[in-house]
Amino acid sequence: MTEHRSGPVRSAAAREAILAATARLLVDEGWDRLTIEGIARDAGVGKQTIYRWWPSKGALVAECLLDGRFFPVEPVVRDTGDLRRDLREWLTPVLHFLNSPTGRSLVNSLVAAATGEAGVGAHLSEAFGADRLLADRLRAAVGAGELPPDAPVDELGNAVLGLLIFEVLSKDEIDVTAFLRLVEYLLGPRRTSAG
Amino acid sequence: MTEHRSGPVRSAAAREAILAATARLLVDEGWDRLTIEGIARDAGVGKQTIYRWWPSKGALVAECLLDGRFFPVEPVVRDTGDLRRDLREWLTPVLHFLNSPTGRSLVNSLVAAATGEAGVGAHLSEAFGADRLLADRLRAAVGAGELPPDAPVDELGNAVLGLLIFEVLSKDEIDVTAFLRLVEYLLGPRRTSAG
Amino acid sequence: MTEHRSGPVRSAAAREAILAATARLLVDEGWDRLTIEGIARDAGVGKQTIYRWWPSKGALVAECLLDGRFFPVEPVVRDTGDLRRDLREWLTPVLHFLNSPTGRSLVNSLVAAATGEAGVGAHLSEAFGADRLLADRLRAAVGAGELPPDAPVDELGNAVLGLLIFEVLSKDEIDVTAFLRLVEYLLGPRRTSAG
Amino acid sequence: MTEHRSGPVRSAAAREAILAATARLLVDEGWDRLTIEGIARDAGVGKQTIYRWWPSKGALVAECLLDGRFFPVEPVVRDTGDLRRDLREWLTPVLHFLNSPTGRSLVNSLVAAATGEAGVGAHLSEAFGADRLLADRLRAAVGAGELPPDAPVDELGNAVLGLLIFEVLSKDEIDVTAFLRLVEYLLGPRRTSAG
DNA sequence: AGTTAAACGAGACGGTACGTCTCGTCTTCGT
């Protein structure tokens, strides 16, 4: 039996405006210049409408992440049968994006959000697409014998993502070539499916 | 030839009190509850004395990092001739520390600091000791033939560190066993020095 | 037609607390130790609530003046038909008040406020009651023939007030007798209503 | 001839620079934007040099007053035998000066200084020249029979000065004509020396 | 169609912290 009561219902327009404003401001201003007041202003919404539905700005960002409002992620990692090549081709544009001001700013902001809000961290992996896309491709590689059967595919995906984040945090610019070489090393020695 | 001018000189006592307060408060309260006013209060110092010497709270944290005020880091990664065992023995207490509330809080705070301040990120690696300790041990392993000659030892150290950080950010608790297994996988297949 | 908008309305309690604190602190501490922070603290109010409604501490003092929060002014200058006697009787307690620490402090504070804020000066005259009380009595004296028909009654009131202020500023103590004698001289030679 | 001395002695140059800076800044910026730091900066002097010789900024202003650094006062009130005319001629330029921005600012600043510093008030009268110049002329008028023998000449001077100050504080602009008329009224009915 | 109660925009409120300014005291050099 459903609870029911009279009165208006949650405004979809307000929700959309708030999340859109959050995403825009997070990218443009960064995590710590992202404020509830700013979001309310930008969304043309009362502050209370935000506090009514989200407990914190971290929760707003987490919802933006789930909505995929940040990365127009490459939907798949192609499978041409050559794992190293496929990864290289998927990673290259990602690395270049992360070297752009927008990319760096976005990663910094999302990581900052994650440090203050466990809920954001939990979705970081999905947000970057690493969990499904990367792991799927690695799993296929295991099936094809390109990786040993005991390869921890899920963890490997996270390792690549963690490395990516660490590079953004600690360096001015990621050296794309070196990064690709490292990933290749991490995957271990090349095997043929016949191997 | 040094620039010199008359007048009083920077107070070492104030510097020490400020950095000590910063380190204490960052661990106890976390990055975004760390405030200049709080530091000044805790250090018994005027706010201006902080602003005179440091441009931001990130810079304060960066200096604490360089001073090694956060981790009483294990001074070396032992070298028994067995890289995997040595790493396991070094990593185990580190992982347990990172699973403790203090450890998690510290990593979260430092990463948060790094996202807002390029200078902090640049020192994250040193702070965790990964740069020197880990890389040194890996380099020795290359010399001993435990790792192939082309192993990118510096990047490998950062990869482990990045993975560590990512796990803290995205999970409630690091699975120590799984983490060690992953590291072992990343190092590639075991080789004998005779190999 | 009045402008109206939705939303909360100005808090009368806050206004009262702020003005009361302002009046108390001005008398107790003096103009330049009167601070917005002190008022906010004393009134149990956020600073922004003060800044929202008053542009400066001078404006606060001006509003206190208009509210008559400083002098429990003698409501009238009595009219017994003898102008000189009536003035003497009204002025005597006023002069004694101005010789008291509270009185001196208050005049000093109000004058200081007036120098920094035109709005305060404009109300000084009303605040001391000189404008209405004194001028009314003088006007009656003109009607009764005690003063010549061309006597500038409003200006005369201000002259007495100006003199009063000047004495407080420039002397340690007003000589009551000399002051009364001077006022009497300024009014000009005694006239009978029969002229 | 060069300054030479063994062992430094109070620097006349510093004193001069400090007082000059004080006078300049008081006129230009007003009492409450006059700061010790600003004076030191402007005078090219260490703050301590100021604190060593003067206890407060009020004392600095008082010394400037005594030095006559503010008004290039009309050196005398002329005596043509006609008190009212002489006063009118002396007061007219004074009133116009007080209506100028510089004049108003100066009076406001000096009065503000006087409210915070008894020592300044004590010299206000001399500073405006009222004490000597005005009183002298009034005394002469008594001698000439233009004023009654019991006229309180010193107090009359202060009364005019107090009125002047009050007008500056409480009005946007002094009405010169009305002011002169008032002064004339205060002096009492015209008398001839033969009278 | 009218009633009714929650969601809405707006924004006032008591607070905390910001980064800057000046206070008056205190070193430290150089003359």
Place this chain on the structure above:
DNA sequence: ACGAAGACGAGACGTACCGTCTCGTTTAACT
């Protein structure tokens, strides 16, 4: 010994947001 320079602890400045709390208006489900 004095003067310039300026670091220091202290604390107010005016601004920005916090999260909570009214307000009046709008709107949708239930009479």
